[in-house]
Amino acid sequence: xxxxxxxxxxxxxxxxxxxxxxxxxxxxxxxxxxxxxxxxxxxxxxxxxxxxxxxxxxxx
Numbered sequence: 001x002x003x004x005x006x007x008x009x010x011x012x013x014x015x016x017x018x019x020x021x022x023x024x025x026x027x028x029x030x031x032x033x034x035x036x037x038x039x040x041x042x043x044x045x046x047x048x049x050x051x052x053x054x055x056x057x058x059x060x
Contacts, residue, residue, distance in 0.1 A: 015045050 019041055028034050 011045060011049075014048060015041055018044050018048065 023037060028037055
């Protein structure tokens, strides 16, 4: 259980590193905007995780 919690917190730390700014007051007020913002952050997070876990040529 502790391992799963650490893994989840690592993902949150990565998300905070990817996006450290603020959402403009005129953005994120409607449900569709909130979903788009959340999905975009999730996509970027998943790309970074996939890239960092991929075996790179020349590295074991």
